Amino acid sequence: MNIFESHESTVRSYCRSFPVTFDRAEGSLMYGVDKRAYIDFFSGAGALNYGHNHPYLVEALTSYIAHSGVVHSLDLYTRAKERFLEQFVQTILIPHGMDYRLMFPGPTGANAVEAAMKLARKVTWRTNIAAFTGGFHGMTLGALAATANADKRAGAGVELGNIIRLPYDGFLGVDTDSIDVISALLETPGSGYDKPAAIIIETVQCEGGLHVAQSTFLQSIEALCHRLECLLIVDDIQAGCGRTGSFFSFSESGIQPDIICLSKSLSGLGLPLSMVLIRPEIDRWKPGEHNGTFRGHNYAFVTAAAALEFWRDNTFATQIMANASFLRSRLKEIQTANPTTISEVRGRGMVQGLVCRSASHGAAISKAAFEAGLIVETCGPQDEVVKLLPPLTIDHAVLDDGLSILSSAVCGIAKNERAA
Numbered sequence: 001m002n003i004f005e006s007h008e009s010t011v012r013s014y015c016r017s018f019p020v021t022f023d024r025a026e027g028s029l030m031y032g033v034d035k036r037a038y039i040d041f042f043s044g045a046g047a048l049n050y051g052h053n054h055p056y057l058v059e060a061l062t063s064y065i066a067h068s069g070v071v072h073s074l075d076l077y078t079r080a081k082e083r084f085l086e087q088f089v090q091t092i093l094i095p096h097g098m099d100y101r102l103m104f105p106g107p108t109g110a111n112a113v114e115a116a117m118k119l120a121r122k123v124t125w126r127t128n129i130a131a132f133t134g135g136f137h138g139m140t141l142g143a144l145a146a147t148a149n150a151d152k153r154a155g156a157g158v159e160l161g162n163i164i165r166l167p168y169d170g171f172l173g174v175d176t177d178s179i180d181v182i183s184a185l186l187e188t189p190g191s192g193y194d195k196p197a198a199i200i201i202e203t204v205q206c207e208g209g210l211h212v213a214q215s216t217f218l219q220s221i222e223a224l225c226h227r228l229e230c231l232l233i234v235d236d237i238q239a240g241c242g243r244t245g246s247f248f249s250f251s252e253s254g255i256q257p258d259i260i261c262l263s264k265s266l267s268g269l270g271l272p273l274s275m276v277l278i279r280p281e282i283d284r285w286k287p288g289e290h291n292g293t294f295r296g297h298n299y300a301f302v303t304a305a306a307a308l309e310f311w312r313d314n315t316f317a318t319q320i321m322a323n324a325s326f327l328r329s330r331l332k333e334i335q336t337a338n339p340t341t342i343s344e345v346r347g348r349g350m351v352q353g354l355v356c357r358s359a360s361h362g363a364a365i366s367k368a369a370f371e372a373g374l375i376v377e378t379c380g381p382q383d384e385v386v387k388l389l390p391p392l393t394i395d396h397a398v399l400d401d402g403l404s405i406l407s408s409a410v411c412g413i414a415k416n417e418r419a420a
């Protein structure tokens, strides 16, 4: 038994699927202590969109450390935070025509979601937040209440309340438009649904099974929020920071959320950093009303500011979309070759995956791929979707190699199935 098994809590999870001790990581590759290389299609669950140890980000951080830049500062003004704010306004907000205040909650995605929901309740004086079937928003009690996954919810130990659940785009099948049902529930007098403080939505349900909300659905949800005078919160923690092609995952739809949650790849290097974007009119926090020790860490500000260089023009977005269409076509090929094992290709941009007909095949494919040198995780309520999250900076050849490993893993499972 190794030190992890003897002393680390049983709560550990990803290491059970990928049971290797990792030592180094560079770009799209992770290396075990035995120096074996693994292609990384997991990317820290979306926290490593620019790959591991991107040299430009490492250089920014090491030079900041070398000149004794402030490390910890609560929410004091620092040069590192100032540079990040300036860069974010110049590179992201102004070009997108967006006007938002930036709030730094604790360092995790769940911290951003908690802050967003708390602010929505405070601003509207309403208690319920509307969240979707398949939604994932984090593991702290408020965020967990908004999360749909039954296993995750079961760990709460208390009642998870003040959430109403709405059907996500496509949840009710092709013949029923979710928006009609949502509107009927929330706008019919006597439906029993109180008006919510906010509707919280992911544009792609990255944990919930790679379901994608169409632009028209997002636009209808925005219009509904206006009619109900409730806030629209987009949880862009996993789908944002370029994962679907543009910096924000909702840009294509043209919606203007009241609150946007970012985290994961915001710092670029994998350092913990979360941010809540708030429309100025609803930035009604009292000073210190949502406090915390680690709100905006300076090392993360330094690398986050450097990572924004990727977004100075359209070059990076164009590269992401080229990789994404290659990914789509290769996944479609895998599906076509294995129709009895794979039912569908789902997702958008650089978060796409294979839906397995049998739930147990998700884990089996991930295991076989790992044995052949590819790290790829599963998602969905029963882990039935093999989910690909390659770094956005991945070389075409490495992406191709990883997809070949995945293809062999799927073919192997399909063959075993036929033999059984």
Ligand SMILES: Cc1ncc(COP(=O)(O)O)c(C=O)c1O
Binding pocket: 045, 107, 108, 109, 110, 111, 113, 136, 137, 138, 139, 202, 206, 207, 235, 236, 237, 238, 239, 263, 264
């Ligand atoms: C959409 C979304 N929201 C919130 C979270 C929670 O983030 P964290 O794990 O950093 O608390 C996640 C994590 O996977 C996520 O994907």
